[in-house]
Amino acid sequence: MATPTLEQGIDIGDLDSVVLMKIPPTFSRYIQKVGRAGRRGKESGVFLIIGDDPISNYYAAHPDEFYRSTPEPAYLDPENPEVMKRQIVSMVYDQPLSSNEEEKLNREIKSSEKVISNLLKEGYIERTRRNALTTTRDGVALHQSTKLRGTGEDIRIYTMENKYIGDRGLPMATRELHPEAIYLHGGTQYRVMDFNPRRAIVEQLPYRSKYFTLARYHSDMEEFEPELKRSAFKAEIAYGAGTIRHIVDGYYQKDKTTQQTVAENDLEETIIFDFPTKIINFNLPLRMSWNPTQRGSASHAAEHILISAAVTLTGADQAEMGGISYPDGSIVIYDGAYGGSGLTRLLYDRMEKDFKRGAEMLATCKCGREDGCPKCTYSPYCGNNNKYLWKNGALEILKQILRGKKTKVEAKPVGKSTV
Numbered sequence: 575m576a577t578p579t580l581e582q583g584i585d586i587g588d589l590d591s592v593v594l595m596k597i598p599p600t601f602s603r604y605i606q607k608v609g610r611a612g613r614r615g616k617e618s619g620v621f622l623i624i625g626d627d628p629i630s631n632y633y634a635a636h637p638d639e640f641y642r643s644t645p646e647p648a649y650l651d652p653e654n655p656e657v658m659k660r661q662i663v664s665m666v667y668d669q670p671l672s673s674n675e676e677e678k679l680n681r682e683i684k685s686s687e688k689v690i691s692n693l694l695k696e697g698y699i700e701r702t703r704r705n706a707l708t709t710t711r712d713g714v715a716l717h718q719s720t721k722l723r724g725t726g727e728d729i730r731i732y733t734m735e736n737k738y739i740g741d742r743g744l745p746m747a748t749r750e751l752h753p754e755a756i757y758l759h760g761g762t763q764y765r766v767m768d769f770n771p772r773r774a775i776v777e778q779l780p781y782r783s784k785y786f787t788l789a790r791y792h793s794d795m796e797e798f799e800p801e802l803k804r805s806a807f808k809a810e811i812a813y814g815a816g817t818i819r820h821i822v823d824g825y826y827q828k829d830k831t832t833q834q835t836v837a838e839n840d841l842e843e844t845i846i847f848d849f850p851t852k853i854i855n856f857n858l859p860l861r862m863s864w865n866p867t868q869r870g871s872a873s874h875a876a877e878h879i880l881i882s883a884a885v886t887l888t889g890a891d892q893a894e895m896g897g898i899s900y901p902d903g904s905i906v907i908y909d910g911a912y913g914g915s916g917l918t919r920l921l922y923d924r925m926e927k928d929f930k931r932g933a934e935m936l937a938t939c940k941c942g943r944e945d946g947c948p949k950c951t952y953s954p955y956c957g958n959n960n961k962y963l964w965k966n967g968a969l970e971i972l973k974q975i976l977r978g979k980k981t982k983v984e985a986k987p988v989g990k991s992t993v
């Protein structure tokens with residue numbers, strides 16, 4: 575089995591076959607995993623067991639496309655202000671930055687000037703008498719709290735006995751560590767007893783639960799400042815920085831084997847979390863004759879399939895990108911990482927392909943169901959349990975875009991969002 579443990583330096587020279595339980599999110603990760611077999615020149619085999627999801631279904635219909643892929647380009651956003659903020663503080667902590675070096679930095683990375691001026695204002699860095707930049711006491715603290723793995727804030731997880739067991743990054747933590755959630759950590763199941771934006775308290779389950787929990791949530795685009803605009807076919811697409819709000823107000827209890835929902839519960843207190851990130855925004859052409867439910871369900875299904883298609887186009891993991899749909903046809907796709915990861919920037923240039931592949935993925939699935947199925951419209955990250963989806967409505971919308979229907983980005987989405 576190609577488990578993650580095998581990445582940790584076990585001698586893999588003798589392996590002669592690799593079994594993959596699902597399609598890895600990127601082709602690079604596929605190569606990394608299958609490359610473990612046949613190291614010593616012996617005959618070897620790879621078994622890829624595909625799942626019941628839109629991405630597996632797409633590649634089952636187009637195996638050539640998968641096997642002829644090349645490793646995806648790595649994505650990063652050198653202008654990510656959250657990353658830059660911490661990088662600059664750490665750089666200045668390491669050695670004060672002279673004014674010459676500061677000028678050079680500002681020439682090379684255009685947004686660094688703004689980040690430096692904010693850091694001065696926020697008191698993380700200060701100027702010396704010789705006009706070099708150095709860290710303040712708060713700056714040293716920020717440097718020491720900077721991790722190698724991510725930029726955003728973390729939730730610290732403790733047991734009832736006050737034993738620290740690990741961290742989980744925000745915003746994902748709001749969906750996984752809400753009160754009553756079943757949380758899997760290091761192979762052990764815990765129940766979350768308490769949660770606040772800094773820490774979660776968990777209790778180990780005395781039995782193996784046959785259920786798992788899924789947060790009921792929705793998101794909203796709170797702020798958006800378009801920096802780039804272009805047309806894909808004739809649909810106007812905007813890209814820029816903004817704020818996404820996550821609102822978790824309940825959860826579904828689901829059976830692990832059948833995936834059926836056995837209960838739906840409200841949270842005593844709604845969890846609201848805002849975070850800055852990078853965003854793509856555009857509007858779908860909805861039919862005037864559709865009723866409000868049809869409009870919302872078609873947009874919702876289109877948003878799901880566009881994210882599934884984007885995963886195959888950017889090499890992202892599905893959890894690394896989020897989507898929001900509005901009944902007015904407005905669609906928001908954002909980087910799941912705090913401050914943005916550069917993924918949506920990559921997708922912005924590939925939106926034609928995204929519309930095309932999304933339409934193809936819907937047309938390929940022969941489920942014949944009104945709402946679609948796990949092989950086409952469903953998403954494992956849906957905040958409302960894959961309700962209100964309309965497959966043919968979504969296909970109709972995407973076909974309209976491919977045919978060159980004109981749409982414009984609206985100033986602000988209208989109506990209740992679905993994720």
Ligand SMILES: [Zn+2]
Nearest residue numbers: 939941947950
């Ligand atoms: Zn289907």
Ligand SMILES: [Zn+2]
Nearest residue numbers: 956957958993
């Ligand atoms: Zn959804």
